[in-house]
Amino acid sequence: HKIKSAESSYIGLSERMESYKKNINITKNEIDNYASYIGLNNLYKSLNDDMFSEYQIQTELNDRLEIIEEKLKKVAEDKANLNKKYYEMIxxxxxxxxxxxxxxxxxxxxxxxxxxxxxxxxxxxxxxxxxxxxxxxxxxxxxxxxxxxxxxxxxxxxxxxxxxxxxxxxxxxxxxxxxxxxxxxxxxxxxxxxxxxxxxxxxxxSKYQLLDEKTYCENEELLELVINLQLI
Incomplete structure (x- = not known):
């Protein structure tokens, strides 16, 4: 009777253990699935953020490029007008x-x-x-x-x-x-x-003379000063 009672108890414990294992596996799978979901969701959000950031940068660069192109166009027009006026004058x-x-x-x-x-x-x-x-x-x-x-x-x-x-x-x-x-x-x-x-x-x-004698004498001091300062 004791053996049968122990055997019955053992079987009950075994069944409960199997039930626990199944529940644990189910829970583990659920946790794994949730972790994967969170990871994929974070990755998706990160990619979206990066794409939006790149889009903003690209939009800003395109706007700046349009401004530069307009300025270059204006410079080209001014250059053409200047060359036209120069040609007419010459x-x-x-x-x-x-x-x-x-x-x-x-x-x-x-x-x-x-x-x-x-x-x-x-x-x-x-x-x-x-x-x-x-x-x-x-x-x-x-x-x-x-x-x-x-x-x-x-x-x-x-x-x-x-x-x-x-x-x-x-x-x-x-x-x-x-x-x-x-x-x-x-x-x-x-x-x-x-x-x-x-x-x-x-x-x-006189020929070959830069200054006449009178002008030289009147400006001799100034000429010496200029020469000493190495201005000529």
Whole structure:
């Protein structure tokens, strides 16, 4: 009787153990499934956050890109207008001075440096510098006014008419500079009409002498000071 009772008790305990094991396995599976769900949910949320962040960055970059593209478009338009104005200015002077050797392609753009040959070389140099200054004034009237110094701009081979036309052009452009100084051999003021503010200084010093004796003596101290300061 005791054996049967023990056996019955053992069987009951075994069944209860099996029941516990099943319940534990079910619970474990539920926990595993829940953990997987939480993990996948967190991953999904993280991916969504990253995608939204990337979308915001991309949208911001696209907006900035549009602004930059608009600015580049405006710069391109301004550049085209500037080159067009530059071409018009130069072309009028090319026709005025008869610089037939210059091709239009040589002065289509402000970044291209052109130069005539022979007796026309100083003319092309002067009109190039003067045009750049006029172009600066055209686009910015309040820009810094600069001085200009031309050391005998005419060429020995230049004919009389072109020489006179060049000097007349220089005198006409003088008011566009804070100060314009140019030297010319054989200049006759009576041959030109010019602004009354233009001051003409005639040098009658001896050949190969920069200053006459009287002027040198009057400015000797100043000259020595300048030389000592290594300004010349």
């Amino acid at each position: 072309d009028k002077l090319v026709l005025k001075f008869g610089l037939n050797e210059l091709e239009e392609s040589q002065y289509k753009s402000v970044i291209r440096v052109f130069c005539s040959s022979g007796s026309n070389k100083p003319i092309s140099t002067v009109i190039w510098y003067f045009t750049l200054n006029n172009l600066k004034k055209y686009y910015d009237r309040d820009s810094l006014s600069l001085p200009m110094v031309l050391d005998s701009p005419k060429n020995a081979e230049m004919d009389y008419d072109k020489e006179q036309a060049l000097i007349e052009y220089i005198l006409e452009e003088a008011p566009n500079y804070s100060q314009l100084i140019f030297s010319s051999i054989g200049f006759n003021p009576k041959d030109f009409r010019y602004d009354g503010n233009i001051k003409i200084i005639e040098l009658n010093n």
